[in-house]
Amino acid sequence: MRIHLSSVFVDDQERALRFYTDVLGFVTKHDVPLGEHRWLTVVSPEDPDGTELLLEPSGHPAVGPYKSALFEDGIPATSFAVDDVRAEFDRLRGLGVRFTQDPLEMGPVTTAVLDDTCGNLIQLVHSD
Numbered sequence: 001m002r003i004h005l006s007s008v009f010v011d012d013q014e015r016a017l018r019f020y021t022d023v024l025g026f027v028t029k030h031d032v033p034l035g036e037h038r039w040l041t042v043v044s045p046e047d048p049d050g051t052e053l054l055l056e057p058s059g060h061p062a063v064g065p066y067k068s069a070l071f072e073d074g075i076p077a078t079s080f081a082v083d084d085v086r087a088e089f090d091r092l093r094g095l096g097v098r099f100t101q102d103p104l105e106m107g108p109v110t111t112a113v114l115d116d117t118c119g120n121l122i123q124l125v126h127s128d
Helices: 013-023 063-072 085-094
Strands: 005-010 027-034 037-043 052-057 078-081 099-106 109-115 121-127
Touching: 005 013, 005 063, 013 027, 013 037, 013 052, 085 099, 085 109, 085 121
Parallel strands: 005 052, 078 121
Antiparallel strands: 027 037, 037 052, 099 109, 109 121
């Protein structure tokens, strides 16, 4: 068994797609129209057949309170592995990305937390 798909709820799928591809560097895997929304997934260009991230619309009534609570408490919706948290922090900050947590070493891991502009906090992590 392995993880095939994970998702983040996004306020605007088009804005999310631009952020996750143009800024974070993911690539579109699937973009299928489904009424007013889309089945919209991205993957790492380093692993195009790996785990897909679904940019899922936030329309369900339970999503708003859930996302708000996580965001207000500073809890990331998901975590992405990077080779060098400090280098990604510098690169992304240079692109105007807002971070809620600067790189922080915590034993064998270094993390940073960014705002994805779509209602989520995303953690970047590197394990030594």
